[in-house]
Amino acid sequence: MIEAVGLTKSYGKTLAVDNLSFSVPTGRVTGFLGPNGAGKSTTMRMILGLDTPTGGSALIDGKRYRDLHQPLRTVGALLDAKWVHPNRSARAHLQWLARSNKLPAKRVDEVLEIVGLTAVAGKRAGGFSLGMSQRLGIAAALLGDPQVLLFDEPVNGLDPEGILWIRKFMHRLAEEGRTVFVSSHLLSEMALTAQELVVIGRGKLISQSSTEDFVAQATENTVLVRGPQLGHLRTALGQAGASVRDEGAGLVVSGMDCADIGELAARTQTVLHELSPQRGSLEEAFMQLTGDSVEYHTEIADAPTPATLVPAGK
Numbered sequence: 001m002i003e004a005v006g007l008t009k010s011y012g013k014t015l016a017v018d019n020l021s022f023s024v025p026t027g028r029v030t031g032f033l034g035p036n037g038a039g040k041s042t043t044m045r046m047i048l049g050l051d052t053p054t055g056g057s058a059l060i061d062g063k064r065y066r067d068l069h070q071p072l073r074t075v076g077a078l079l080d081a082k083w084v085h086p087n088r089s090a091r092a093h094l095q096w097l098a099r100s101n102k103l104p105a106k107r108v109d110e111v112l113e114i115v116g117l118t119a120v121a122g123k124r125a126g127g128f129s130l131g132m133s134q135r136l137g138i139a140a141a142l143l144g145d146p147q148v149l150l151f152d153e154p155v156n157g158l159d160p161e162g163i164l165w166i167r168k169f170m171h172r173l174a175e176e177g178r179t180v181f182v183s184s185h186l187l188s189e190m191a192l193t194a195q196e197l198v199v200i201g202r203g204k205l206i207s208q209s210s211t212e213d214f215v216a217q218a219t220e221n222t223v224l225v226r227g228p229q230l231g232h233l234r235t236a237l238g239q240a241g242a243s244v245r246d247e248g249a250g251l252v253v254s255g256m257d258c259a260d261i262g263e264l265a266a267r268t269q270t271v272l273h274e275l276s277p278q279r280g281s282l283e284e285a286f287m288q289l290t291g292d293s294v295e296y297h298t299e300i301a302d303a304p305t306p307a308t309l310v311p312a313g314k
């Protein structure tokens with residue numbers, strides 16, 4: 001379990017993390033979301049003892065990172081997949097890490113196997129694709145068989161196969177009872193990967209909840225109704241207290257579920273071509289809840305989409 005209590009970090013006049021409190025539970029994948037500059041990397045660095053808080057604390061299983069006896073046995077992290085000597089082989093890189101952290105040498109082949117790099121273990125890490133480098137970074141994070149894992153943007157730049165592999169892998173780690181804390185800009189991916197969310201904006205906590213609750217609290221559930229003649233149904237829906245708006249060739253109904261709308265359609269002898277619940281997306285919820293905390297708004301007049309908040313290469 002990871003716990004931040006009143007965590008604060010200022011760089012001169014910039015308050016990067018502002019009195020942030022949250023907890024990351026075991027046995028779940030927890031997504032860490034926030035607009036650019038929200039303070040995610042700073043928070044992760046403080047959890048890992050790479051940055052010193054100006055105030056508050058970040059604890060892993062109740063201890064500060066620097067008080068952990070053998071840190072790699074407690075917490076593993078992937079912050080930068082390219083942090084590898086390019087001329088070292090994958091195996092030599094992991095052997096060096098294992099040796100310098102007093103971890104058993106036999107664990108190197110185990111983690112290579114776990115991440116599927118056994119066949120290329122003797123090859124130069126400098127020639128690895130991004131996907132292979134990510135796997136090597138994850139192997140390094142797993143060396144000490146830690147219960148707590150942090151991943152900063154692990155799917156950045158990966159192809160769909162690599163993204164799917166990481167998603168399944170994180171679920172597997174959580175099912176093994178580990179704490180998995182992962183930051184990402186790819187909201188559609190996070191919607192599939194993260195069961196819990198910690199969302200921050202301008203260094204402050206915006207929300208901590210399950211992914212499902214986060215989306216439900218910020219977006220409206222509606223029902224899309226399509227059919228050749230919807231006039232009678234529209235009137236009946238209004239009389240029954242639902243609110244209805246036209247969208248394209250159909251109606252978007254709120255305040256009534258599919259079953260009740262179907263009953264009403266039967267009573268008004270309305271032919272339906274579609275009757276489908278419309279759930280809000282994580283993107284919509286994110287924009288709704290973090291809108292005020294975006295550091296740099298787009299100049300484009302249209303409503304910003306999450307993609308416009310993401311600098312190229314992120």
Ligand SMILES: Nc1ncnc2c1ncn2[C@@H]1O[C@H](COP(=O)(O)OP(=O)(O)OP(=O)(O)O)[C@@H](O)[C@H]1O
Nearest residue numbers: 011014015016034035036037038039040041042043
């Ligand atoms: N070493 C530093 N010195 C000065 N300011 C910093 C430093 N590191 C981060 N900041 C500032 O702190 C704020 C939070 O940055 P941080 O990188 O933690 O955000 P982030 O949520 O990880 O952003 P991104 O999604 O863009 O990576 C930003 O305003 C950033 O400019």
